[in-house]
Amino acid sequence: MKSVIPVKLPQQSYDIRIAPGGLDYLGPWLAAGSGPDLGPDSGPLVRPGQKLLLVSNPVVFKHYGKSAIASLEQAGYSVSPLILPAGERYKTMRSIEKIHNLAFEQRLERGSAMVALGGGVIGDMTGFAAATWLRGIAVIQVPTSLLAMVDAAIGGKTGVNHPQGKNLIGAFHQPKLVLIDPTVLATLPVREFRAGVSEVIKYGVIWDRPLFEALEAAPRFDRQRTVSDDLLQMMLTHSCQAKADVVAADEKEGGLRAILNYGHTVGHAVESLTGYRQVNHGEAVAIGMVAAGKIAEEMGLWEASAVQRQQVLIEKAALPTQLPAGLNIDNIAIALQSDKKVQAGKVRFVLPQQIGAAFVSDQVDPALVRQVLTQIQSA
Amino acid sequence: MKSVIPVKLPQQSYDIRIAPGGLDYLGPWLAAGSGPDLGPDSGPLVRPGQKLLLVSNPVVFKHYGKSAIASLEQAGYSVSPLILPAGERYKTMRSIEKIHNLAFEQRLERGSAMVALGGGVIGDMTGFAAATWLRGIAVIQVPTSLLAMVDAAIGGKTGVNHPQGKNLIGAFHQPKLVLIDPTVLATLPVREFRAGVSEVIKYGVIWDRPLFEALEAAPRFDRQRTVSDDLLQMMLTHSCQAKADVVAADEKEGGLRAILNYGHTVGHAVESLTGYRQVNHGEAVAIGMVAAGKIAEEMGLWEASAVQRQQVLIEKAALPTQLPAGLNIDNIAIALQSDKKVQAGKVRFVLPQQIGAAFVSDQVDPALVRQVLTQIQSA
Structure with missing residues (x-):
């Protein structure tokens, strides 16, 4: 049971891939390159050899971090993980600064990418950090909560909370790929x-x-x-x-x-x-x-x-x-x-x-x- | 001597208006609405009655703040000024937070706008604050330095400096209008x-x-x-x-x-x-x-x-x-x-x-x- 749903947009189209066990194919799919606008020889979504920041939260990373990183490294990417605390109250500019600081330390380039492995909070923050680093680098959404799978990971809304209001700070930034592996829902509270x-x-x-x-x-x-x-x-x-x-x-x-x-x-x-x-x-x-x-x-x-x-x-x-x-x-x-x-x-x-x-x-x-x-x- | 230069982009086109004394027409031009994609009945660039944040630096505001605000208020806008310190070293996320805090206090809506009255630093910061408030509200660029007039105000590059590198944090966000009044160069150092x-x-x-x-x-x-x-x-x-x-x-x-x-x-x-x-x-x-x-x-x-x-x-x-x-x-x-x-x-x-x-x-x-x-x- 594998489904590919294209999201067709004027400037950048991309696929939502829904596949049980798909997490193991994260690296190969990024490297192979596929998408509604892309022909068979279109080249990779992110070039192998590139640097990736993988942003996650402690619980999700414990369960799925290892296999995601293994899949990415086997496909030739250089991966730096960043674990941020879970929860809406950490969806702040302080967390964005942490992501940006690592992006600087790792010398991310315009062809580099960020991977969000987590729920809506991780997806929103990683998307916004990618939207605002070097005026926008690629982001890959790998949602691990049902809410993020059906909503937050799709459509390019990214952002953080202002101290006085939710999601007031943000940007539109479409992902290059949304990968949904339903088997990860087994560990969702x-x-x-x-x-x-x-x-x-x-x-x-x-x-x-x-x-x-x-x-x-x-x-x-x-x-x-x-x-x-x-x-x-x-x-x-x-x-x-x-x-x-x-x-x-x-x-x-x-x-x-x-x-x-x-x-x-x-x-x-x-x-x-x-x-x-x-x-x-x-x-x-x-x-x-x-x-x-x-x-x-x-x-x-x-x-x-x-x-x-x-x-x-x-x-x-x-x-x-x-x-x-x-x-x-x-x-x-x-x-x-x-x-x-x-x-x-x-x-x-x-x-x-x-x-x-x-x-x-x-x-x-x-x-x-x-x-x-x-x-x-x-x- | 008045020139209008259209910047034609797939998603949003806009005009650069170069006009000696044009600062006095800022309000009327926003209210009248004009632009390369817009017909005569296209409606205003920003709807009169809307809230505007006018961001400037102390020196520019002293010289030109009063007439800019007068022009905007006479055209029916409600203007809140914000004076930020001048200089590249203030082009930081802290300044963006100040703009966002005022945007919250003034309850800016999606139809509201920010006006950058100043040089490249003010333009970059105001553009980025507008790009990231409510996932993007309108920005009007009114550059007052020659550098900003011929470069920074045009093209939608916005952003701030990371503690370790210039312009590492930013977004593309095209203005609704760039208004260049060459007479303001008389006070430029x-x-x-x-x-x-x-x-x-x-x-x-x-x-x-x-x-x-x-x-x-x-x-x-x-x-x-x-x-x-x-x-x-x-x-x-x-x-x-x-x-x-x-x-x-x-x-x-x-x-x-x-x-x-x-x-x-x-x-x-x-x-x-x-x-x-x-x-x-x-x-x-x-x-x-x-x-x-x-x-x-x-x-x-x-x-x-x-x-x-x-x-x-x-x-x-x-x-x-x-x-x-x-x-x-x-x-x-x-x-x-x-x-x-x-x-x-x-x-x-x-x-x-x-x-x-x-x-x-x-x-x-x-x-x-x-x-x-x-x-x-x-x-």
Whole structure:
């Protein structure tokens, strides 16, 4: 079961390769060179002999660092590993400085590359460090969390957090290759697996009705070992294809791409107000999808039965559907106003119209937002 | 005397406007909207009502801050000024953090913009801060030094220095508009004026023989008040056109654009080894052009008479033609190896073939480099 999904962009296209055991082929695939724009003699994605920084976190590196490095070194690359602490609170300019310092020490050149082996935090930071070293060198994304596989690693969004807001500092920088090896999910903590499922459900709601219906038909998907290999491959390929479709249509988030933010308006506020610790990103998005679904329902845009079907999927993933206890609704309203997606002072929501289709609206009445948030307060 | 030079790029084209007194029209031009891709009803470059950060240095702001802000506010913008200390040694991530902090405080949105009013340091920093805020917001370049007018403000190179190397951290980020008001050169210190002339001579050598010959015909150009309005306009329009041509052909420095680095290989090493203080950028480039010219001559690529004509122009601009006293040639050789432009360990030089044409070579014998550097050591 191997899938190759091309992401077609005007300036640089690249492949998402989904292959169980693919981590062992990281080096050969980089050296062989492949991609939607590339013919058979196109040359390597990164020239063998080049220097690579491999950035990872302690847990992922312990499990997969050795085999990734072995694969790269056998293909002729010179690899310098850098282990950064795990967690959203380390996604800062200080970590970028550490990557840049090693890039200087190792004398990386314009033909060198950085490899992100880890979850979304490692991917975002490594991508941003590569985007800003020598005005942009190549980055290879090797996501090891389900969330990063279906979302963060694809599409070129990179960045770090500002002390006062998430992802405020960043750049668009497309990878040369996204390599997804589903077997690494075996060591992913269950809570992080569920966080990834949250984004998979999102693609079902906004883009891919067959994916939504496959999840409805599955007996369970609340942990990796309850998911069949076939369903996992479908979740990955459909989610990556959805993201690739949307990104190809709108690389820099001028329009369509904004629908990927479904569940993220309230989600970001919840993450931010809980200090990025109590609630993880996927959980926050789940709560945000519940909120956005109810807003769409109240505005007469989405039928109640569909809202209910979404609710069932989120519960089946063992994801939260209510605001965390103690969260003040006034504070959420203030946080919504400082969101990156605010335009001319208007908060923007992604609202579903049917299962498989959504649109962006800045016409949501703030009073309705408060009403819905009150409905989903913890008892 | 007003000139508009379009910079045509696949993703975003923009105009360079060269107009004496143009600073007073900054606001109206942003609001009116104009550009090579834009029809008459294309809408503003930045929507009036939007927030602007105006970044400047103390001296430039004292002279021109008031009129720039007045022009912007009269056109309906809300302007927050930020004054950063002048000088290459402040071109650091710390300054970027200051800009980002103000961007957060002022709640800049994706439709907001940053305006760089100053020389190359202000332009590079403001451009990089804009490139990395919310993954890229608009930047307007209003260069006030001759060097920034003919080089740094055009072409989208932005960035800051790493503690161990110049411009190692950065991104490509094209401006929405470059506004050049030559009248502001009246307050530019003479040494900085000459530094700009160094880049003008560079364009003559690598791209524009008529510009080179106009400089040869001019009685003097060693200070602003010795240059006629006509010659100044020609220096600006020809230099900007040269840069626009080269950048349009090669936005990301894949090939042709590298010729703009004429004089910069040895130049960067000289700047770096003198701590960016003793020798300024234009002076370093002048020394670098002398070195590269002699290397080309020794390799039989450029005729001796042309090398001599270049020498005469550099001397006429009162720019240095010898290495600063005390600079060790071994150290220059080491610095050359850590240059951003090194590929596969090979140092790259831009070499003239005739007046108006140059090419990039990585085939220069290191022994020849040392021989030429010895020739231009101070007595």
